[in-house]
Amino acid sequence: MSLTKKRIKIVSGSSIIGLALIYLYKFAIAPATSVPRASSVAHGVEEQRQWPPTEDAVQRNLQIAYEAQNALLHQQRQELLHTKEQLAQLEEQVRSLQASTPRKYPKVKYLNYKNRKRILITGGAGFVGSHLVDDLMIQGHEVIVVDNFFTGRKRNVEHWLGHENFELIHHDIVNPLFIEIDEIYHLASPASPPHYMYNPVKTIKTNTMGTINVLGLAKRVMAKVLIASTSEVYGDPTVHPQPETYWGHVNPIGPRACYDEGKRVSETLSYAYAKQEKVQVRVARIFNTYGPRMHMNDGRVVSNFILQALRNETITVYGNGKQTRSFQYVSDLVDGLIALMASNYTQPVNLGNPVEQTIGEFANIIKHLVGGQSEVKQIKAMEDDPQRRKPDITRAKKRLNWEPKVPLESGLLQTISYFRNELARSDRFQESSRKYFDSPDLQRILP
C-alpha cells in the first residue's frame, strides 16, 4: 500500500475512533466518573449530570477525545516510521546483493586504447539505435547512449547496463550536450509516421535544433558525425528507383512534412557545418527497416501486419494496396551504418534493400508466414503516402562494398518470433496484474 493510502487510512481510522471515544465518554464514562464541581461541593450539593450538558462538560469531553486521538496518531506515526526504516534496510540489502552478483554480459572484444573509440549514439535506446549499440559494444568500443525515451526503451539496452564500456544518459538532444567523444551516430527522432505526426513541432525541433546541437558538439570535440536521414527526403518520388542524385518531391505543408522537411534540413545543416566548420559528416538515407525490438505500438506496416495476423485480426491495408515499399532487415542496416562511418565518402548514401513489393502482396506474405484466419481488408488511404519506393544502391555497393544479405522471409520469421514472444509477455503481465487487483487481500485494504 502507498504511503498516501496508509496516511488516509490512519486519519480516517483515527477520526472514527475519536468519535467513538466522545460517544463512549458522554454516555458511559462521564456519568460514572463525574466529579462534583468545586463550587458545588463548597455549597455541599453534588452536581448531577445534566442534559443537555454544560458548555464546560462538552469542552472537557472534546479535549479528552482530542488527546486520545493525538496519542493514537502518534503511535501510528511511530509504527509507520519503523516500517519505513525496515523497508530502507531491505532495499539496501537487495542493492548490495545485486552488486555482489556478477552480471553476465554478451562477450565483447578487447580493443587497446589506440583502437578503442568513445562513440555517442543519440536515440540509442530505440529500435535501430539499440542494434547499433550491440554491434559497437561487441567490437569493443565505449558506447554512450543518449535518449529521451519518447520512442526508445530502456529494455532495448538493459543487457548492457552496468558494463564498464557502456553509459546510458537520459537527455533530450534538443538541449545541448557537453561530452568528450570520437564519433557520433545521430539517430534521435521518431521514425514511424503516427509517432512523428503525433507531435510535429517536436519532430521538427529534434531534427533541426537536435542536429545543430550534435553538429556543434562534433565541431567542439572534432568528432566524426553520421546523420540518419531517410528515404522520405525523396517524398512521393517521380524517379524510380531513387538514386541519391534525385532531389525529391516533397509536400512542404503536408502531414509528413515535419519529418521529411526536418530530415532535409538536417542534411542541409550537415553540409553547412562540413563546409564552414570542417566537421566530418556522413549522411545515410535509410529505407524501410524492420526487425526485433520494433515497438508493439510502432504503427508501421511490418509491426501492424504481424500483430494483426498473430491476433487473428483483420490486416488493414491503407488504400488500394498498390503502393510499394522495399524492406531491409535491421542487421543489414547496422552493417551499412558502420561501413559508412568508417569510409571516406562524404555524400549521402542510400541504405535499403532493393527487393520491392506492393503493400497488398506484403499483407499476404505476412498472413502466409504467420498462419491464422486474418482477412486482408482495404481501408482509407493515408494522405500524401508515397506511391513507389525502392532504393538505388549502386553507390553503397561501390563506395562501401555493402549490400543487404538477409532475405525477406528469414528476416520476417525472426521478427514474427520476436512479436510472438512480446505478445506472450504482455499477456502474462496483464494476467498477473489482473490477479493482483482481484486478490482478496488487495480488495480488503483498498478504500
Ligand SMILES: O=C(O)[C@H]1O[C@H](OP(=O)(O)OP(=O)(O)OC[C@H]2O[C@@H](n3ccc(=O)[nH]c3=O)[C@H](O)[C@@H]2O)[C@H](O)[C@@H](O)[C@@H]1O
Ligand atoms: O520503416 C521505415 O523505415 C520508414 O517508415 C516510414 O515510412 P513508410 O514507408 O510510410 O512506413 P509505414 O508506415 O510502414 O508504411 C508503409 C506502407 O504501408 C502502408 N500501411 C501502413 C500501416 C498499415 O497498418 N497498413 C498499411 O497499409 C502505408 O500506407 C504505406 O504505404 C517513415 O516515414 C520513414 O522515415 C522510415 O524510414
